[in-house]
Amino acid sequence: MSGRAGWLALGASVAGTAHVDYGRGCEDRFHIKYLQDTGIALVVADGAGSAVAGAEGADAATRGVAKYLQDFAHVTSPASVAQWLETLKAIIAAARSAVEDEFTLTSGGDNPEATRDSPDNDMGNGDAPGLGDLATTLIVVIARAGWIGVSQIGDGCVVARTVTGEIQAIGHPEASVHVNETRFLTDADYKEHARYFVCPAQNFNGIAVLSDGLQFLAYDMKTQSPFAPFFCPLFEFAARLGATEAELEAFLRSPRVCARTTDDKTLVLAVRSKVGKPK
Amino acid sequence: MGDLDIVEFADNPDPRCPCVLLLDTSSSMEGQPIGALNEGLRVFQADIQNDALAQRRSEIALVTFGNGGVRVLDYASGDLVPASRGNLPTQSFTIARDFHAPTLTADGYTPMGEAIHVALDLIQSRKTEYKRNGVAYYRPWVFMVTDGLPTDSWSGGALRVHEEVRLGGVVFFAVGVPPEADFELLAQITTPERPPVELHALHFSEMFAWLSQSQKRASAGAVGGQVALPPISGWGSVPL
Numbered sequence: 001m002s003g004r005a006g007w008l009a010l011g012a013s014v015a016g017t018a019h020v021d022y023g024r025g026c027e028d029r030f031h032i033k034y035l036q037d038t039g040i041a042l043v044v045a046d047g048a049g050s051a052v053a054g055a056e057g058a059d060a061a062t063r064g065v066a067k068y069l070q071d072f073a074h075v076t077s078p079a080s081v082a083q084w085l086e087t088l089k090a091i092i093a094a095a096r097s098a099v100e101d102e103f104t105l106t107s108g109g110d111n112p113e114a115t116r117d118s119p120d121n122d123m124g125n126g127d128a129p130g131l132g133d134l135a136t137t138l139i140v141v142i143a144r145a146g147w148i149g150v151s152q153i154g155d156g157c158v159v160a161r162t163v164t165g166e167i168q169a170i171g172h173p174e175a176s177v178h179v180n181e182t183r184f185l186t187d188a189d190y191k192e193h194a195r196y197f198v199c200p201a202q203n204f205n206g207i208a209v210l211s212d213g214l215q216f217l218a219y220d221m222k223t224q225s226p227f228a229p230f231f232c233p234l235f236e237f238a239a240r241l242g243a244t245e246a247e248l249e250a251f252l253r254s255p256r257v258c259a260r261t262t263d264d265k266t267l268v269l270a271v272r273s274k275v276g277k278p279k
Numbered sequence: 280m281g282d283l284d285i286v287e288f289a290d291n292p293d294p295r296c297p298c299v300l301l302l303d304t305s306s307s308m309e310g311q312p313i314g315a316l317n318e319g320l321r322v323f324q325a326d327i328q329n330d331a332l333a334q335r336r337s338e339i340a341l342v343t344f345g346n347g348g349v350r351v352l353d354y355a356s357g358d359l360v361p362a363s364r365g366n367l368p369t370q371s372f373t374i375a376r377d378f379h380a381p382t383l384t385a386d387g388y389t390p391m392g393e394a395i396h397v398a399l400d401l402i403q404s405r406k407t408e409y410k411r412n413g414v415a416y417y418r419p420w421v422f423m424v425t426d427g428l429p430t431d432s433w434s435g436g437a438l439r440v441h442e443e444v445r446l447g448g449v450v451f452f453a454v455g456v457p458p459e460a461d462f463e464l465l466a467q468i469t470t471p472e473r474p475p476v477e478l479h480a481l482h483f484s485e486m487f488a489w490l491s492q493s494q495k496r497a498s499a500g501a502v503g504g505q506v507a508l509p510p511i512s513g514w515g516s517v518p519l
Contacts, residue, residue: 018496018499049507050507128336177447177449178416178418179294179415179416179417180294180417180418181417181418181447216288216289216291217287217288217289218288219289219291220289220291221289221291221292221413221415222291222413227287227288227289229286229287230286230287230288230289233282233283233285233286233287234283234284234286237283239283240282247283248283250283251283251286256288257330260288262332262499263499
């Protein structure tokens with residue numbers, strides 16, 4: 001095990017069959033950023049299907065984080081839990097700010113995109129047009145300089161593989177009463193529901209980030225724990241020389257996955273690698 | 280993709296979407312209205328059963344208020360049985376796949392207040408079952424259809440609906456059938472963001488097709504938070 005091993009990551013996002021049926025494309029977004037000093041950042045945003053512009057919200061949030069990470073890559077890595085928490089909060093703030101900017105840019109009295117259905121057409125979803133039109137969840141995982149930091153708002157999950165091959169959840173899973181109801185970056189009280197997690201990275205050689213479309217396949221819902229036979233082969237796959245995102249995408253599109261979920265599905269896998277960042 | 284073929288999936292019970300049909304079978308529904316309602320129930324059954332996920336995930340309970348007071352469809356016997364708070368059949372929900380539309384008859388008064396309580400009690404007890412068995416669930420629905428004024432005290436029921444909605448515990452829809460339905464009264468039972476809907480010309484079949492479509496969306500997990508529902512313009516409109 002090389003002390004200077006970097007990370008290698010693969011990701012794929014596929015529109016859920018229900019989303020396609022309702023004429024919507026994939027509203028999940030993901031982003032992978034390789035940092036200097038062999039660090040890596042993984043971002044997954046799940047745009048709300050019930051929001052008129054959930055995909056745009058997920059786009060904006062991801063862009064906001066990507067922009068933050070560009071600057072982050074050039075500054076010294078946080079070196080304590082307290083410094084990490086500051087960074088993780090700043091990431092949420094940057095994402096929120098990007099979504100707010102997007103809303104300001106695209107909304108406006110004469111912008112039809114911002115108009116909500118009248119009550120005659122839609123049996124009372126009732127919210128005033130607003131930032132909620134761009135509702136999205138967000139997960140950001142950064143592995144850098146011996147630490148792992150996680151910022152989350154909403155559902156989806158982060159799972160890691162230890163150096164001894166065990167699978168464990170990292171981050172704080174959302175506790176929601178109803179399936180498929182979650183918090184969004186666009187909620188007024190988003191700050192209260194953002195969750196942060198910091199731990200040493202040395203025990204881990206694999207990180208997976210999933211949007212909630214895969215939750216019922218990847219988690220034992222009764223015990224609320226990640227299902228190892230789902231994750232182990234996926235980490236093995238990611239570590240295999242020549243593994244491609246096309247293969248991962250084909251997996252997410254496969255009939256046996258689609259038989260179990262009609263939601264958008266995003267999966268980002270990162271494994272420690274001597275090979276390092278792809279060219 | 281050989282190595283991804285060995286990825287295994289967790290074996291979780293299907294998440295459930297409980298839906299209570301709360302239907303007025305009082306004497307004013309006699310004749311054409313109850314006939315159209317019954318046809319609508321058959322449309323609902325056929326439509327929801329042609330969706331692979333919804334037929335496993337939606338769970339249907341049926342409560343009537345009218346002849347025989349408040350009655351609940353007991354799936355153990357297949358009959359409507361009298362019910363009240365504290366007296367509910369044990370098998371009052373079935374997954375949509377196993378739902379057989381009953382043929383309802385119309386007669387009697389309109390104990391809407393009591394029926395609302397029974398519907399909310401059914402949901403309460405179903406949630407307890409889910410939690411006991413580690414089954415995930417979507418926010419439950421109550422779908423009330425009425426063509427007249429309640430003949431019992433309904434303010435307690437209305438308060439309870441408001442409280443449940445405020446807590447995020449239920450989605451409550453009301454549909455009023457003209458000419459006797461009182462939309463101002465119904466608006467006191469429903470909540471402002473989901474006002475009562477006026478049914479156009481006994482379009483029960485279209486209404487039930489809409490309900491089935493909505494259940495499919497809710498139980499598909501394809502939409503988060505507030506479900507994005509199809510437009511109602513095919514069968515109803517909001518009069519207030």
